[in-house]
Amino acid sequence: MLFLTSTIITSITLRRFIPAASSFRVPSLSPIYSGFSQSFMSSVSVTESADCLQVQGHVQYDTPDHITPSNVHTSPLEQFHIWFNQAREANVREPDAMSLSTATASGIPSSRMVLFKQLDKRGFVFYTNYTSRKSRELEENPQAALLFFWREMSRQVRVLGRVEKLSKEESGEYFKSRPVGTRLGAWASHQSSVIGEDDLVNRLTEVQERFGVQASDKEGDVPLPDFWGGWRVIPSEVEFWLGKPSRLHDRVRYLRVEGSPNNQPQWTIDRLSP
Incomplete structure (x- = not known):
């Protein structure tokens, strides 16, 4: 187990309608990354009957790199920054797509795919309608789980944490940048x-008539709705997963030290059994 004080990144902000290369400064790559290549061995077959569908076998992963507590960054947010930029460089399709899981106050879960929009020193940001099911559940139970799966690289990142609403000013700034x-x-x-x-x-x-603009217009004054804005997931646990042969995958987990300051959180880093 490693006990570390992390150095936090400033911010990553995504704009899907701007070419990705124009909105990022790609950091120096981690020593564990020296150009990406991998291969898959698939032996998946399906058996169907009148009342059952069975799947046999699974994809075998063969990735050249390894992750351990000794070669990852001391901060999970910095490590995510590195992996995210590597996913972009490897032409992963929609690296900003993530699964968001929420639950009601009584514990009934629900999941859906949403778009990751920003990483700042506090956590992961996405935007949505505040009257949606996801927002209602986050109001009832302010905890969430995120999952990024980058199939082309046999990598996934799992995030658990509490949530907070963004300020109206933060949401408004992003809303103005949308088409x-x-x-x-x-x-x-x-x-x-x-x-x-x-x-x-x-x-x-x-609404086009109300604001005097068309959906196809390049410019127009469309204000931020009161019922729309951002959520930030402030991580308490982050796990990085790398697919390996024989299902002996690499797993590295960061746990936030309870009570550590927001501006300089501390993390324990462990390797988990696959």
Whole structure:
């Protein structure tokens, strides 16, 4: 076990509609990364019957690098920064896609894919409708789990932590950077509510008329809705997983030391059995 004080990165901000290379400063690569290559060996087969579908076998991973507590960064946020940029360099499709899991106050879970938008010194940021199911559950039970899976690299990152809402100023700054059509869509969608077949089209027409812009316009004044904004997941646990042959995968887990300061959190780093 390692007990470490971490050095925290400043911020990563994503803009999907700007070429990725223009919005990042790629840091120096970790010593564990020297150009990515891997191979898959798949022996998956499926057996189907009237009442059952069975899957036999699994993909065998063969990755050249290893991760251990001794060769990862002292901060999980810095380590994520390194891996995320390597995923971009390896042309991983949608490296910003992540699974978000929430639960009701009584513990009933739900998961969905959302887009990671920013990493700052406190945690991972995404944006959504505050009336959606995910937001209602985060209000009831302010804990969340994130999962990034970069199949092309046989890597995944798992994040657990408490959540907090972003300030209206933070959400507004990001909202202004979105395309006009996406901003109109935020007004038109009553997310997670039941709607009729034509309701969404009709609502979009209404908000276009209300703000005097079209979804196809390059510019337009569409304000931030009161019911829309960001959430930040402040990690208490982060695990990095690397697929290896014979299911003997590399797993490195960071646990935040309870009571350590937000501006300089401390972490214990352990290797986990696969």
